[in-house]
């Protein structure tokens with residue numbers, strides 16, 4: 116369902132030369148998969164995640180999600196894919212401070228001007244309950260803990276039942292115990308929601324919890340063999 120073929124990404128450096136950050140990356144992931152990508156700072160992890168998430172375009176190569184080739188999709192279709200088929204979780208929760216947790220979770224279901232489909236409110240409540248936020252659904256982000264905010268952000272990423280869940284340092288801003296709990300939850304939801312999960316992280320502990328561990332280095336992505 117997610118398929119990257121020979122993806123390359125080049126940037127112009129400040130000196131005017133061309134730097135190849137990604138050099139022929141191929142990757143396949145299907146529902147229920149969990150993949151971690153580790154690598155040194157500046158190795159291109161965020162660049163790769165942005166390309167997988169249709170937030171950036173490769174210089175060459177192709178990215179397909181459920182058969183749709185991103186390079187052949189128009190801007191409107193790409194926006195729809197980003198909103199409906201892909202969930203994003205970042206290091207910072209990016210919840211709107213003036214909206215309650217449930218309002219934040221429902222935002223992606225309202226994006227695009229459409230009415231939320233029937234049942235989405237129930238789904239939001241159900242997911243918030245599942246992550247232990249039953250008593251907090253009407254609380255504002257500042258009224259809950261950092262770990263609870265990140266759990267709400269994960270639920271928000273899942274509200275539209277995406278095929279793909281992309282997480283960039285999802286536990287990076289949390290202390291060790293909460294980070295561990297959040298990682299466990301992320302994996303549990305990945306299993307029950309049947310998404311393909313791709314996590315970029317510096318944390319070897321988080322990376323080690325994913326079924327497939329990969330390293331990005333010198334533009335190449337390699338599977339770690341235990």
Ligand SMILES: Nc1ncnc2c1ncn2[C@@H]1O[C@H](COP(=O)(O)OP(=O)(O)OP(=O)(O)O)[C@@H](O)[C@H]1O
Nearest residue numbers: 126127128136154155156157158159160161162163
């Ligand atoms: N828009 C851009 N223009 C020019 N160079 C860029 C651009 N975006 C990223 N780069 C360069 O590409 C390389 C990879 O950056 P990227 O942010 O993907 O690395 P990373 O592995 O995510 O790093 P970190 O772990 O520190 O977050 C870096 O050398 C960066 O300077």
